[in-house]
Amino acid sequence: MELEAIRGSTPWTMWDVTIHPLGARRRHTSGQGLALIPNCHIPAWAPTTARARLHRSTILSILGPYHTFTELTREIPMEPEVSELPKGLHIEVVDLTTWVVLIWVATAILLLARQLRRWRSEDVAGQLPPGPRRWPVVGNIFQLGLGPPHESLAVLARNHGPIMTLWLGSMSTVVISSSQVAREMFKNHDVALAGRKIYEAMKGDYGNEGSLITAQYGPHWRMLRRLCTTEFFVTSRLDAMRGVRGKCIDGMLQFIMDASSRTSSEISASTDGIDLGRFIFLMAFNLIGNLIFSKDLLDPKSERGAMFFYHAGKVMELAGKPNMADFFPILRWLDPQGIRRNTQFHVEKAFEIAGEFIKERMESTENGGCDGIEKAKDFLDVLLEYRGDGVDEASRFTSPRTINVIVFKAK
Template identity: 50%
Template sequence: MERSEMVILSLVLPLLLTLLALVLVAYQRRLNPKAAAASQPLPPGPTPLPLIGNLHQLGSLPHKSLARLARRYGPVVTVHLGAMTTVVVSSAAAAREMYKEHDAALAGRMVYESMRYERANEGSIITAQPGAEWRMLRRLCTTGFFAAARLDALQGVRSRCVAGLLRRADDAGGSGRGGVVDLGRLLFLTAFNHTGNLVLSRDLLDSKEGNEFFHHAGRIMEIVGRPNVADFVPALRRLDPQGIRRGMEGHIRRALEIVAGFLNERIQRRDKEGSGDDKKKDLLDVLLDFEGDGVEEPKKLPFDTIVKVVVEIFIAGIDTTAGTMEWAMAELIKHPEVMKKAQAEVRENIAASKEYLEEKDVINLPYLKGVINETLRLHPPLPFLVPHKSLKPCTLLGHGIPCDTQVFVNVWALGRDPSTWPEPEVFDPARFAPENPAAADYKGHHYEFLPFGSGRRKCPAIPLVSRLLPLVIGSLLYAFDWQLPCGADPTRLDMSERVTISLRKAVPLRVLAVPHKSWAK
């Protein structure tokens, strides 16, 4: 071999060997994505302190604090909440990759200490890890109870609950004689009453057991929403220094006992009278009628599973629903020009002879739907959704996500991202107008707008929400004119937030309700 050829070979051979090594590494990573993810560093984030990590940086409104950190460190940020490594997703691009590429890997649930009561995750739709039982319950909710045909058959339930809300608002306001209406509380009671009728076919507040259940359900929601140091410092879990787990156990046990009593009554009644009209069955009937394959699924749902699912429906649905309705009314009162336009749409499209808005009317109320969507954009019920957990390592926007990492999707930040939403702090229902080609919906396919999540862990009750929210808000607009007491300036309405189990208005909405001539009879 000539000298010139040897020189060329000595230069080219290392390059070829390096290229071959890179090809082999890439091939190995394709075969073993866990190893690839493990080799990637975590997303950037602030330096943690010993023991507490970054807890001191969260403040009382962590969704806002983490949005600020995202502006500094990027759309995917790592924070250490004590010993709990947490990755926060804060952009539509990151959310899109998470749900489209890693939905299965990130479909786990991080279970907090307040929910670790006896056998808490068995038979749970919310906190159970993906598996045959969870898939069965999820399918039962989506194709059984929250199916369109069944919800349409239960329109009467929603109409009766809304009529009750209007009567209570009229009574509290003294039929327009200056009484102040605590609208937030009325909406909470309405959400509870609606859930009781939808799930159990009961007006729960009319019975001793129902009122007791209302008390315990409220306490459970309050306790679950408290920050718990034992979640972040494992050494303290057994001590339960704040008494959160102990407090939860008493309330959850009694709530389960009350629902078990309701279930026993239903079983006895069905034994005597049969199961009734299939289309008008409530959730309890759907759960009792379940018939599995006997292989991966039980032939019938266990008694305890039915009880737990019912309690979860109450806990998950009441505070979030009531909070969204209160935020919507607060935004309308704060923006009189939006209120006027929404009321005009409702009143002009409803026959003067009708006393109440009906669900079939909503299709002709696009601006009202925009009000609902804009409320959900600015005030998502759960700012981080229900926290995810990585079941296996994966890579997100080039960053490694190790197994057992907590993952937040900051949907509050997504809804206020100026790169997606022009003037994001402005309440503008017109951005969701049907003629707007960029208008998003909340069904989980527009990653800049995910108030109910996306993928396999998306909220299964979206079909119900899409019926209930416009019916309630539209009915309140149709029946009353709303104003603040003492002639207060609506543009200065306090819109500060507080975080409980959901994102709620810090200062309850107290207003004057003046019956409109279209409703007052």
């Protein structure tokens, strides 16, 4: 096949093709795809766009008995003349865009089929209760409607029974709408149902498995639960903290009085009234802070307490937001709403402040306590004095970060 090298950047046209026996001329090399093939025109049956011009996104393949030339991606102006190709040769014009679209469509179909097969296997293997038919990808999300969720669930329960399965995206949810069934589940089958769903906002590098709220059922969770039931929520401990609760309530009333004693000009300039819910939340937050750290976490005189309150409040706000990554696992690595990233930031900031409280208490304990002054034991004291068996449970809590995880997530 007579070939002539392309020189410069001038356009070139295609002319006649001469066939030589195999071995009579130079063998096929990688550079021949960019060579000049003289006097070969696109036939009349080729697409109109190909007859006019071949663009860079087009592959031109000339297939013959001995040679195959591909990937002529140079912009090639074509002459309008039409001539017949030599016998045994034909031209294929392939649009890369079409192939890319076909590949994407085939990949999407395969992924959808795989997801449907996985859903079917989960229904059979897990023996989930019946429920409304779900849509691909979104599940039963749209069947909940735009009204209050409890009303939508009550309507669905009338058609599908007191136990039904809903799919919120790829997350399976069993809905119980009967008090008798709920009593049976949580009284006789509580161990089998002790696992919990960990949402993306609660995952991170801060050790969510160490918390009583987010840890899965096991020795560590049982140890934390035992500490709470025997040391923290017993009647004697609650009676000992009666004065702390009274102090927190008095503080809340003082906050309300300060807010209501504004001047008439301030009240007329403001359109907002007194937010009692906020003051009750602040009171509960301070109560928990006193029970755990023996400190007012929201004290006008304490900058650290105010910062801890701010970051802890942001964590609770972000954890309560609906997160698309919880319903569609393919979005986890994207974190489209930034919930996990922002939660991680505020948790780390809260850990820094709480870590200072823990470090101060540990140093005070090592130095002999509070100079002989007796005080009510708080939850942090219980953790510092804990001694486990060292097998299934930790022998003791010596790491401020471990205590931080337990204390912060217990809030």
